[in-house]
Amino acid sequence: MFKKENMVFVLVDVQGKLARIVHDSEDLIENLRKLISCLRILNVPIIWLEQYPEGLGPTVEEVAEQLEGLAPIPKMTFSACKTEAFMDELRAMKRQKVLIAGIETHICVYQTAADLKELNYDVQVVEDAVSSRTLVNKELGLEKMKALGILGTSVEMVVYELLESADAKEFKRILRIIK
Template identity: 30%
Template structure:
């Protein structure tokens, strides 16, 4: 079953500079998120970005922010918000100009799998009424890699769909006749090496 981009939002959780040397597989994780950002921009999928205590932990990494800043449609950038809560579901995410509850499909990326990702996924299911939560294994991680499979297994049991970034891209297309099929196919080809590295690093812990 394909995903409707108009009912989908990309969540990018706390991919901040201070975590670069602490998170397992940070570089391939970031590459996977950048791939999803590029795809979301041509598919018309909005993004919502959070930063955990950015004064102490720094801003979202430049690889991601540069793509967001260059987006041809800035309305797709719902915002970049600082938070102290572990969940991304905050008061700001409920405001009318963001309105996360109006989206039915959440693509959840970032860190850490067993803390912010887990609490965001559970809140999204319980509070926002999201019908589908998708977590691409090549776009999430933790400081301790051993935490990841435990967290994802727990979320899978609660109805969260554990998948990969490439699988999500083709589900969003749904049909080779999609007007953006050639762009996505080209993007997948260009990102093949990064995707392989991300899967070998991040999916290998499952």
């Protein structure tokens, strides 16, 4: 199981116009906002990625405002694992469980998750917090990840998994965000 003490969250490329045109973009952005807000309350480390920010633009404001105090790692590679700064930060955290979300499911999310799995990380993808320009490509990306043994989860499922109990000190704050 994922626990707040043993995992890291990787946010992949929720940027600019692309983030606004992916399938169900409003739901994606809202789910990411909720997820990141809950993870911050639970003190789960976050690695924030941006693909070619000079071309694609910055992370959308609704998501970026949840990441105050953090800085994005720029990358040109589709798999973040091929970007040295990402791998350095991930290794420094000494956590083997990686939760991943963002866009596009079938490109950067898939390639990063697949490479992390190859590197013996335990990876889960937040299925209601990933998207692609088309639903078909989102579904293909999720299907290929599952074929590699990368399990799916949802925002609510992972947040409650991390909370473990309704008497957790963070429960009431998180409940206000999730509902």
